[in-house]
Structure formats: C-alpha cells, structure tokens
Amino acid sequence: MAPESGPRRSERSRQAILAATRELIAEVGYGKLSIEGIAARAGVGKQTIYRWWPSKGAVVFDSLLALSQDSAGDIELPDTGDIRTDLKSLLRATVEEFADDDFQAPIRALHTEIMNDPQLATAYREQMDAPVRAAKLRRLRSAQQAGQLAGDADLDLLLDMLYAPLTQRWLLRSGGLDATFADALVDATLRAFAPA
Amino acid sequence: MAPESGPRRSERSRQAILAATRELIAEVGYGKLSIEGIAARAGVGKQTIYRWWPSKGAVVFDSLLALSQDSAGDIELPDTGDIRTDLKSLLRATVEEFADDDFQAPIRALHTEIMNDPQLATAYREQMDAPVRAAKLRRLRSAQQAGQLAGDADLDLLLDMLYAPLTQRWLLRSGGLDATFADALVDATLRAFAPA
Structure with a gap:
C-alpha cells in the first residue's frame, strides 16, 4: 500500500486537533485549555496548530463550527x-x-x-x-x-x-x-x- | 527619621499594584495584561502579588472596586x-x-x-x-x-x-x-x- 498522502494526513491531523479541543474544553474547562494540551491530546506538534490557527480562540471557534454545521441543516x-x-x-x-x-x-x-x-x-x-x-x-x-x-x-x-x-x-x-x-x-x- | 514601618509599606505596595493594573489595562488591553507586567510596573516582585491575590482576575477586580468606591457615594x-x-x-x-x-x-x-x-x-x-x-x-x-x-x-x-x-x-x-x-x-x- 502506498504511504498516506500529504493532504489526507493534513486533514486527519486537522480533525484530530478539533476533536481534542472539544474534549479538553469538556474535561478541563476553557480556563485551563492550552495549545500545548491540545497538541499533546491530538498527537501533533504545537507548530502544526499554529500553522493553521492564529490563536486558541480560532481553534475553539473552528471546533464548534464543525459541530454546529453537522447539526444545523x-x-x-x-x-x-x-x-x-x-x-x-x-x-x-x-x-x-x-x-x-x-x-x-x-x-x-x-x-x-x-x-x-x-x-x-x-x-x-x-x-x-x-x-x-x-x-x-x-x-x-x-x-x-x-x-x-x-x-x-x-x-x-x-x-x-x-x-x-x-x-x-x-x-x-x-x-x-x-x-x-x-x-x-x-x-x-x-x-x-x-x-x- | 524612622524607616517606614511594615504595614505602611505594604499598603503603599498594594496601591502601586492596583494603579499599575488599571494603567496596563488601558495601555495594553486585558488580553496582554500579565502578573509579570503588573509587578514590573508597580516595582514589586511577582510573589508580592500572589501573596495578596489568587489570580489576575482578583487583582483586576480590586483595582476597579477601588475606583467604583471612590465614585459611588x-x-x-x-x-x-x-x-x-x-x-x-x-x-x-x-x-x-x-x-x-x-x-x-x-x-x-x-x-x-x-x-x-x-x-x-x-x-x-x-x-x-x-x-x-x-x-x-x-x-x-x-x-x-x-x-x-x-x-x-x-x-x-x-x-x-x-x-x-x-x-x-x-x-x-x-x-x-x-x-x-x-x-x-x-x-x-x-x-x-x-x-x-
């Protein structure tokens, strides 16, 4: 089997980061949510997160936007x-x-x-x-x-x-x-x- | 002249910390306000602040409470x-x-x-x-x-x-x-x- 291609791996990382963000908000609360914590939970480096999102707020926003788009219709x-x-x-x-x-x-x-x-x-x-x-x-x-x-x-x-x-x-x-x-x-x- | 006594020095530090907090909120905004910044502006150590207040929020609250009590009557x-x-x-x-x-x-x-x-x-x-x-x-x-x-x-x-x-x-x-x-x-x- 060919190794997983770049774009697909990127999308998988992106989804893992968004899921980790939602889980950590529920578990530790927003005050204790950190980019470091999200990176560790998602199994990516901090720099991967900063490459896609400028701030913690932007990650939180996208993690909830995905949810609201699923449920809105x-x-x-x-x-x-x-x-x-x-x-x-x-x-x-x-x-x-x-x-x-x-x-x-x-x-x-x-x-x-x-x-x-x-x-x-x-x-x-x-x-x-x-x-x-x-x-x-x-x-x-x-x-x-x-x-x-x-x-x-x-x-x-x-x-x-x-x-x-x-x-x-x-x-x-x-x-x-x-x-x-x-x-x-x-x-x-x-x-x-x-x-x- | 006798050296300034402990309680008076404490109260002076407390007022300096509260004033520094108000100044920094106005100058750099809340997002960039830090205990380190307040300590530097007030000329005290970080530990002095943590001895009196448990969090950044508590310092901010007291700095504004002092103002509102001055003006409320x-x-x-x-x-x-x-x-x-x-x-x-x-x-x-x-x-x-x-x-x-x-x-x-x-x-x-x-x-x-x-x-x-x-x-x-x-x-x-x-x-x-x-x-x-x-x-x-x-x-x-x-x-x-x-x-x-x-x-x-x-x-x-x-x-x-x-x-x-x-x-x-x-x-x-x-x-x-x-x-x-x-x-x-x-x-x-x-x-x-x-x-x-």
Missing part, C-alpha cells in the same frame, strides 16, 4: 400556530441547555474569546448565529402575519429583548435562570409588541 | 418626574460610555473574568453592581408610585430587559449600539410594563 422552529406557546418552549429549552455543562461550557469558552476578539465576533455572527437568528425571524414574521404581533413590530429588537436577559444571566451569573423566568420574559416581550 | 439617578425621559438619558449615557475605550476596556476585562469565575461573579454582584441596581430600582419604584408603570410590574425583570440588550451588543459585538437603539429599547420596555 435547515433549521425550523416549533410552530403550533401560537407564538406564546412556541416562544415559551424555545426559551425553556434554552434555559435547560444553559444548565447542562456539556452543552454550555464550550459556548461559554467561545463567548469569552468573542468578547476580546472583534474578528471572531464577526465570524461567529455570520457563520454560527445568522442561520439560527434567521429561523427565529421567520417564525416571528409568521406570527406577525397571523396578527399575533404588532404589524410594525421591530423583530430584531424583539429578539434581543427576548434572548439578551437569558444570555446575560447565564454568562455573567447575574441572577436565577429557570422556567418561571423564561415564561415571564416571553409574556413581557409579547406585551411590548402586542397588536394594537 | 450615594448614587441617585436623574429624576425629572418623567420615567421615559430619565431612562432615555440613562441608556444614552451608557451607550456613550460603552463607546469610550478608556471607560469600557477595564469593565470588559472584568466581565471576561466574571464569565469564568463564579466567585468573582458573586463579588461583582454584591460589591459593585448592587448599589447601582438599588438606585435604579428606587427610581423605578417612584415612577410606579406616580402611576407611570403598572402597579404589579416586576421591576427586576424590567431592569434586565432594559439593560441586557445593551450589555449584550457591547460585550458580544452582536449589533449596532447608538442613541436610536437606546430610545427604542426604552419605549418597548415601557410598553411591556405600562399601567393598565
């Missing part, structure tokens, strides 16, 4: 016909995800990087967040057409008011985060954008 | 008698502060630490955020008594819905942040908690 949100029911389901699910360490630890790591790297923030917004946000906006527009939201409601503002308080309580640990809070947030947001 | 918010006017003034001022690098860089650094250190998050909430939040709640209660907010409005939820979208756009760079956005946020929040 064509995102469609629940649509029972009642926007209040659907938003409460969505926000309660988000609250549960934030309570699940396997789920939230890597996203917290990514957000830490985003806060201190404007380029990564743009990449996150365009590549990871945009498809999810577009699906949410589609669901809100259909509620608007059904007369469940004001015809002139600013749906971008609505989404921010709905999700930012959840994200803040999760990221900054600034308050309790449970189903009751999620429901109250949905009810208040729907009051703000109720049809006339 | 008894916080009172603007009260023109009209809650809409006052909240718009407040949020527009916050938008301006977030655009000012001297102001926002150290707070961004602190929030980075808070995200990855639950103990620091608690210290921040209790020592730095609580007095400001209490002042905001006082102003909201007086608006409630004046009949400008619903009598049963959940004022904690109101504050989260008002400030979290600003904080998120600033920290995660997830969208534009200007006076128009601040005004729209105030108007939508007041609709959500309008008197019956």
